Amino acid sequence: MRTVSIGDFARMTHLSVKTLRHYHDVGLLVPAEIDAATGYRYYARAQVAVAQVIRRFRDIDMPLDEVRALLAAPTPDARNSIIRAHVGRLRSKLDETQASLGALHTILDPPTSSLEIEHRRVEETWALAIAETVSLPGFSTWWLAAFTEIRAALGSLGVKATGPEGGLFETELFSEERGEVVLFVPVRGRVGGVGRTTSRVIPATELAIVRHHGNHSDIDRAYGALGTHVAEHEIGVEGPIREHYLCSRLATTDESRWLTEIGWPIFQSGAARV
Amino acid sequence: MRTVSIGDFARMTHLSVKTLRHYHDVGLLVPAEIDAATGYRYYARAQVAVAQVIRRFRDIDMPLDEVRALLAAPTPDARNSIIRAHVGRLRSKLDETQASLGALHTILDPPTSSLEIEHRRVEETWALAIAETVSLPGFSTWWLAAFTEIRAALGSLGVKATGPEGGLFETELFSEERGEVVLFVPVRGRVGGVGRTTSRVIPATELAIVRHHGNHSDIDRAYGALGTHVAEHEIGVEGPIREHYLCSRLATTDESRWLTEIGWPIFQSGAARV
């Protein structure tokens, strides 16, 4: 009359029988009475309230040890400080998750912009390159000198380019106006370096690419558009930004014909096969 | 040159070495190369992007099996539907947690109302009682008849009351205007029942209590105030609402002297000892 079986108690508290046995094992909720002969657990009706409190805090993932401390708290202040500590942790976890979800959210919606984005996987390639840490001021002068040197080196080595000139830009270059840049010309295999040039492998990557026409005075607009697109609609990954110089001042002085590809590293479905 | 050790890869991806070995074991992220002699794992730089995607989705608790499916998704649509399913589940979990937190939040802040709330633990007691499922309309008539009958039964049994009259009200009585009510007078132990009366144990409970003075025409205001208080500042538990009739029409016709306690079941710190 005064106590109920574990099955009835489970129904009263919406806890499973297995869970109740577990709480007994760890001493969190010990049955009011245990039949010495059969081992049957019997719970007092007053324990329903305790069980409900346990359930409430387990619902918000409070660890059993903390729930135990909560139940034993001698004063409302002690009780509240336990709750407060857990709620604080939970809230910051929630905020992180919310932020991550927010970042994902727009990925799922198809892009609405009229920006022409191409997705491309570029394979790794050997290249003759110049790698230096540079600052944004004076960059175009450095850029021209470097490619002039690479072209000269190729000539003196008797090696042919197997693709357009390109560059790898550490993201710090944009965030802190200073970072490592690798300018390169793809070649068939390893070749000896001349002067500042060295032979190196340019790694494979998946890119979201936009094209920029004309001179580079307003290329930051293309960068902005691409960055926004990737942040909102792609799964971006760390790694250097790339540029491919399909047509540049190295080829013609007619600025209107210049054509630059900007590539942002992203993750594409099916890219798991390495 | 083209591959990195597990330690370097861990630093590049912010995943632990143990985690990377685990991902290898379960086939989620297999090193590009494994030294047959030493067993050393070597990762390709291109795998950094894959590792970052894994980390991003693990950060929002996507199970490894789903991450695996995500990486293998043949199309963006397939990829997005996996993400969408997980995000949906996550969001509803978030909402639940938010709701639970909201309910807890006000518990932590001290009550600002001027309502006089007493917290009291009442012990279990035997009682002579009438228990019936009743509707709110006509309740006061039923109430008076029931207590008149209990008092008569006590007289005929030659038993003395050991406390004030009381009542237990199933919460459905308030939410659906119909529910079980137990009206009782505490007595020393089990006594035989007469007429509708039966002997029963009134369970122990923890209560938040307000007092209501005068006749019951405006007792719903006291109920409202108490209910609000409990919802905002206490850890409420399921169980019947109680009333104790310290002074009622059973004792005097002077309504101004009537005094009713209303008790709401709550959880109090230190109540774990049963």
Add this chain to the structure above:
DNA sequence: TTGCTCCTCACGTCACGTGAGGTGGC
């Protein structure tokens, strides 16, 4: 030789759930 990185078991953690094999009361 020392220190550092890497390796492989085997077991621990957390909060239960699953399942086998068996008992007891109506």
Add this chain to the structure above:
DNA sequence: TTGCTCCTCACGTCACGTGAGGTGGC
């Protein structure tokens, strides 16, 4: 006797972390 509830192990789950004991290259 059947069905139902209860019991106790022992092991599984999930995503790793811990720790012991050992190897290999500079």
